Amino acid sequence: MSANTFPLARIVRLSILSLGALVFLAPYIFMVSTAGKAQSDIFTSSLSLVPQQWFYVQNFTKALSRVSMGNLLFNGVIVCLLILAIQVIIAVPCAYAMAKLKFRAARAMMVLVMLGLLVPIHATALPLYVAFDKVGGLNSYFALVAPFTISVFGIFLFLQFFRSIPDDLIHAARLDGMMEVGIIARVIVPNAWPAITAFAIFSVVAHWNDLYWPLIVISNPAYATPPLGLLYFRAAEAGDDYGALMAAALIITFPLVAAFLLAQKRFVEGITMTGLKG
Template sequence: MSAAPYSQGSAYSPGRLIRLAVLIAGAAIVLLPYAWMVSTSLKPQAEVFSSGLSLVPHDWAVVENYGKALTRIPMLRILINGVVVCAAIVLFQILFALPCAYAMAKLEFRGREVLFGLVLTGLLVPIHAISIPLYWAARESGLLNTLAVLIAPFTLSVFAIFLFRQFIKAMPDDLIAAARMDGLSELAIVWRVVLPNAWPAATAFAVFSIVAHWNDLYWPLIAISKTDLATPPLGLLFFRAAEVGDDYGALMAATVVITAPLVAMFLVAQRTFIEGITMTGLKG
């Protein structure tokens, strides 16, 4: 009789309400720039620079702004470039990282901990530090202004090795032993046993990787100079430089078009993404 009033009261306790208020305020602060971006994409140029701060436009310029965003540059081609580059990078990263992570997590060999220490050290090296030798190698091999130059430098990810290693260490050793007793080779264990059980970690890493490379401007700006080979951020830069200038309504419309696929991807994968993050690192 006394448990029900207690649980009902605890749901609306002052501490819980304060936490909810802080979370709502934090979410509003994070979402406000995106709401302003969408609002600006719907406004005509004159209203963008008006003194009012209304998110709802008085005059609508949806067709004009989004028409410019979709026609002034090859937007569909740019989005396809982003999908191809990100998908290829994720595929190669998982293909190379999963066997490495399995070896570091489940196999015993001399120097394993030293090798893992080098992987952790690799997390500290940004792409900016090695961009000059990468550019020289791409120029000498004739890969500049190709999609391959956007994919090749990122096919090996030390972060993927670290993430998968932490996830695989939490897998039961009996599962691996049973697979060996069934006659599977170590490589077969990786693809037929480890990978199906590591989908949450793979999904979490894929979200990280796709967001990072979809939004990457630094390396494409160095390696690509053709509009039809541009990735989304570089295409947005070409769009502003060549066609739009200070037309922020059209610029925000193009930004919305480029951002929307990432938002949709995360909404679809958010449950598996959260599961992969929370399950990774259960065992050190």
């Protein structure tokens, strides 16, 4: 193989990318390794990724039996899907109006969206908790979903994407007699699937992994989300059984990894196309 096939710049670039991938994959590799180790292997002085005794079956059996793993995953799916569906239903029309309709408050709304990106959930957690407590909304799917139904990040992402859609396409739809709702449903959304997929990955990952808000509003294990259930598993059941704990962590993170791999092409396409908008 000639030297021209792999020039030095390409070798350096691939080496840096491989090193970065290894750094990001290191925690997952450690989880996979620890999930197959016995307790004596985990607390040994030597560091080895290959278990001396293979305890995968025992550790995964403990993870599935000591907590209601099916209920945790079910709650995570329900909460993430409800949040995502409502966010898209609200964000798409808002972004369309700001991108394609002319009205006086457009600039003010854009400023509000940018300011909304700066407000973290931690700043509003206390008043939201008090409000849910007053209406008896704690320990419910409503408490887990309601604070996140409006996503300013989603509005901003879709806004950038919709600006690239030709105005002539929308004008043609109006000449055909479509109302604005019909244009959104039959013209905008079919062309926005890359952006919707990209946003879906961000939204699902954020809320699937969220521990802060469920820890505040949920005390009933029946409504526990995967991270909160993992916390219950570690504190109440497993003790120092880190092999079973890592097995539970692998079960909880696997749906996210699978979903990202399935949607990877759309995700990259959506991020690339959105990033090019002016």
